[in-house]
Amino acid sequence: MQRAVMGEVLDRYERAELLADWAEARQRLGAGAFVGDLVRTPAQRRADALYAIFVRAASPPADAASPVPLVNVVIDQRSFEEQVRRAAGEEMDLDPNDDLGGHRCHDLDGTPLHPADVLAAALVGHVRRVVVDHRGARLRDRGGDRRSTRQWRSVC
Structure with a gap:
């Protein structure tokens, strides 16, 4: 990340x-x-x-704030939901021989990212959603930037 x-x-x-x-x-x-x-x-x-x-x-000024970069992350729904369940304390029965072919978790340049880092970024950062099919074709327009913390509070 x-x-x-x-x-x-x-x-x-x-x-x-x-x-x-x-x-x-x-x-x-x-x-x-x-x-x-x-x-x-x-x-x-x-x-x-x-x-x-x-x-x-x-040489930052005293009132300087860190920049807020926009990092686009590509993660499949299953991987993201598994990270949410892990973070919520659910024990996961993971099979080390499971086919990972459908799992995606990387930035737009293809650099692999750890799903736990992506979840942390989603919880504290802004989220822009793009829904794609298994071939990568866009199914719906992306959602606007928004804070996800409010969404998580409504689920808890």
């Missing part, structure tokens, strides 16, 4: 560097600026973004 959060933070900083390059190119060349007119390469912007993260981390 930490890798996904760090990736999201780095992506935000890289985006800010890209927007700064575009603003500079448009100021210098007008609306006709194109990607070849940007003063830095993607690798240079990435390095500058990483530098900015370190500088900001080393």
